[in-house]
Amino acid sequence: MAAAVPTLTGRTLALRAAQAGARGEVIARDCSSCGFRRSCLPAGLPAPEQARLESLVYMRRRVKRGEALFQQDDAFRGLYALRAGSFKTVLVDAGGREQVTGFFIGGELLGTGGLASGRYPSRAVALEDSEVCGLPHSLLEELSQELPALQRYLCAVLAREIVRNHGTMMLLGSMSAGERLAAFLLDLSARYARLGFSPSDFHLRMTREEIGSYLGQTLETVSRQLARFDAEGLIEVDQKHVRIRDMDGLARVRGA
Amino acid sequence: MAAAVPTLTGRTLALRAAQAGARGEVIARDCSSCGFRRSCLPAGLPAPEQARLESLVYMRRRVKRGEALFQQDDAFRGLYALRAGSFKTVLVDAGGREQVTGFFIGGELLGTGGLASGRYPSRAVALEDSEVCGLPHSLLEELSQELPALQRYLCAVLAREIVRNHGTMMLLGSMSAGERLAAFLLDLSARYARLGFSPSDFHLRMTREEIGSYLGQTLETVSRQLARFDAEGLIEVDQKHVRIRDMDGLARVRGA
DNA sequence: CGGGATATTGAGGGATGTCAAGGTAGGTGG
DNA sequence: CCACCTACCTTGACATCCCTCAATATCCCG
Numbered sequence: 001m002a003a004a005v006p007t008l009t010g011r012t013l014a015l016r017a018a019q020a021g022a023r024g025e026v027i028a029r030d031c032s033s034c035g036f037r038r039s040c041l042p043a044g045l046p047a048p049e050q051a052r053l054e055s056l057v058y059m060r061r062r063v064k065r066g067e068a069l070f071q072q073d074d075a076f077r078g079l080y081a082l083r084a085g086s087f088k089t090v091l092v093d094a095g096g097r098e099q100v101t102g103f104f105i106g107g108e109l110l111g112t113g114g115l116a117s118g119r120y121p122s123r124a125v126a127l128e129d130s131e132v133c134g135l136p137h138s139l140l141e142e143l144s145q146e147l148p149a150l151q152r153y154l155c156a157v158l159a160r161e162i163v164r165n166h167g168t169m170m171l172l173g174s175m176s177a178g179e180r181l182a183a184f185l186l187d188l189s190a191r192y193a194r195l196g197f198s199p200s201d202f203h204l205r206m207t208r209e210e211i212g213s214y215l216g217q218t219l220e221t222v223s224r225q226l227a228r229f230d231a232e233g234l235i236e237v238d239q240k241h242v243r244i245r246d247m248d249g250l251a252r253v254r255g256a
Numbered sequence: 257m258a259a260a261v262p263t264l265t266g267r268t269l270a271l272r273a274a275q276a277g278a279r280g281e282v283i284a285r286d287c288s289s290c291g292f293r294r295s296c297l298p299a300g301l302p303a304p305e306q307a308r309l310e311s312l313v314y315m316r317r318r319v320k321r322g323e324a325l326f327q328q329d330d331a332f333r334g335l336y337a338l339r340a341g342s343f344k345t346v347l348v349d350a351g352g353r354e355q356v357t358g359f360f361i362g363g364e365l366l367g368t369g370g371l372a373s374g375r376y377p378s379r380a381v382a383l384e385d386s387e388v389c390g391l392p393h394s395l396l397e398e399l400s401q402e403l404p405a406l407q408r409y410l411c412a413v414l415a416r417e418i419v420r421n422h423g424t425m426m427l428l429g430s431m432s433a434g435e436r437l438a439a440f441l442l443d444l445s446a447r448y449a450r451l452g453f454s455p456s457d458f459h460l461r462m463t464r465e466e467i468g469s470y471l472g473q474t475l476e477t478v479s480r481q482l483a484r485f486d487a488e489g490l491i492e493v494d495q496k497h498v499r500i501r502d503m504d505g506l507a508r509v510r511g512a
Numbered sequence: 513c514g515g516g517a518t519a520t521t522g523a524g525g526g527a528t529g530t531c532a533a534g535g536t537a538g539g540t541g542g
Numbered sequence: 543c544c545a546c547c548t549a550c551c552t553t554g555a556c557a558t559c560c561c562t563c564a565a566t567a568t569c570c571c572g
Contacts, residue, residue: 091426095511099430101422113422116415121422141408148401155407158414159372165421166357166369166377170347172428173472174355177528208551216429218529223552239537239551255351433560464519474561479520495519495569 031057031133036107039194040081044156049147056143057081057133069110069124069132076114078136082106085130086205088214089122100214102168103127103188103206106195112161127205172216175254180215181225182254185235189244200244229253287313287389292363295450296337297391297413305403312399313337313389325366325380325388332370334392338362341386342461344470345378356470358424359383359444359462362451368417383461428472431510436471437481438510441491445500456500485509 031037031054045053060083063069069080072092087104101122104110110132113121144151171183193199204211208219208226215222229235234250236243244250287293287310301309316339319325325336328348343360357378360366366388369377400407427439449455460467464475464482471478485491490506492499500506 091422093423093426097426097430099426101425113415113418115411116419117412121419144407145404148407151400151404151407151411152397155371155411155414158411158418159369162369162414162417162421163372163377165418165425166347167349169357169421169424169428170349170353170355172425173469174353207549213429219551220530220553221528224528227552463517475519476521476562477560480560483520 039107044153045149049149056139059134061132063126063130065126065128067126070120072123074120076118076137078134080110080132080134082108083131083133086127087124088127088210089124091122100210105191112158177217177221178225179254182250184215186250204240295363297365300409301405305405312395315390317388319382319386321382321384323382326376328379330376332374332393334390336366336388336390338364339387339389342383343380344383344466345380347378356466361447368414433473433477434481435510438506440471442506460496
């Protein structure tokens with residue numbers, strides 16, 4: 001089915017770009033210059049598969065702060081690799097209650113839940129002006145048949161998300177407010193470190209309310225716990241800027 | 257790599273059966289007589305793929321109540337389809353705290369998290385004497401290359417688990433004790449119904465403590481909420497036996 | 513029939529949610 | 543460039559849900 005790719009670079013691409021343009025600006029594609037090349041989806045693949053996968057990325061798209069990349073229950077269009085910026089995913093249940101189910105930063109994969117039912121199970125909203133790389137699902141499927149390694153890798157990515165969610169369930173189910181926040185900060189720290197950013201000095205892209213929603217608590221509780229950590233010398237907080245002063249201490253708070 | 261299968265029916269099978277025998281009794285394989293044929297993993301596949309997948313199931317294994325099918329951090333051996341009985345999965349975090357992360361009944365798939373890292377991320381314990389069908393991962397991988405539909409289907413199964421976990425996160429993050437229990441009972445009810453059992457009359461295979469752990473609350477709270485639902489005429493509880501008398505009422509409790 | 517596991521029920525307290533009142537930052541328009 | 547305005551954050555007082563601890567009851571398995 002390799003024929004589909006040449007087609008894509010011609011009329012089809014232009015068409016899709018135009019369609020996408022209605023939702024957000026489409027910009028040039030170029031994986032080689034991407035800062036997240038090492039941590040993005042292709043990173044786990046052998047070189048030829050990498051190159052092949054990169055040829056699949058059919059467009060970049062800018063998403064402005066507050067805009068949605070996809071809506072809950074939208075038909076599944078494909079996965080998105082996060083090239084710049086950050087997102088939250090929000091789930092609305094039958095009763096109308098909203099909850100933040102995850103935060104995403106550079107190189108991470110958005111939309112995986114959509115592989116299940118053909119619809120995105122949650123809404124993805126940009127926390128700041130961001131850029132994503134689209135991996136349309138029809139091509140992803142074709143390429144998977146061509147490259148078994150990709151298929152296996154995709155499964156592994158999904159399974160990793162399952163494992164991560166289990167961690168979050170643990171956090172929500174059996175940790176106190178302080179422990180949850182410590183775990184949250186340490187998780188963010190580790191993810192920033194993976195991208196080559198400082199693990200101890202970063203900006204929170206999300207509001208206290210969003211953190212609270214994710215952690216299953218109120219924004220006031222988040223604020224108070226942050227103040228407490230600051231008072232105890234574990235971190236320094238100045239609005240959205242966080243500096244971790246005592247990583248081990250924070251880990252101890254989480255662990256207890 | 258089809259050659260691997262004939263081999264498996266000979267010496268290899270006997271060898272593996274013997275190895276497995278050390279952990280639990282191995283019994284004859286026969287998908288055609290399985291009561292969960294319609295809801296198990298192959299159900300979503302076209303007939304030829306189904307037959308092929310069934311040839312892959314290399315053994316059944318009995319697991320007695322309280323025994324573990326796999327331990328947390330065990331090397332990934334493969335997936336298990338649950339043929340009879342029920343399981344819980346338990347996660348132990350760095351601090352030694354345990355939490356039940358899921359319950360599994362007939363036809364459901366155990367061990368999916370292991371596809372991520374090559375290790376099972378949680379322990380699976382039988383809640384009653386049970387039987388599972390093993391799908392060894394090396395063969396699963398070979399067959400996936402042969403049958404792209406299986407690979408896609410496997411991805412969908414994983415993605416479905418992600419979606420389900422999101423639901424659990426929602427439950428843990430933003431619902432009260434009563435709402436959580438109502439959601440739990442309705443989820444169980446729907447799953448029993450899918451298997452052709454009564455949606456309104458079933459036995460809880462797990463203890464109050466296990467329910468509490470899963471729902472992020474104490475066993476006393478679970479007991480009190482069950483008593484409350486009973487007093488309100490929503491359900492009848494007699495120890496582990498539950499009868500749902502007012503499904504809509506229960507849904508209303510969950511929804512609020 | 514006995515004993516350990518499991519479940520029920522009560523009393524009390526603490527963590528966290530709720531409500532409320534400012535305070536701060538950053539963007540927008542004059 | 544300043545003033546305003548909105549969104550976000552902080553802090554306090556109070557309420558409440560649920561956890562903790564404890565005593566008793568019941569079930570299930572050997």
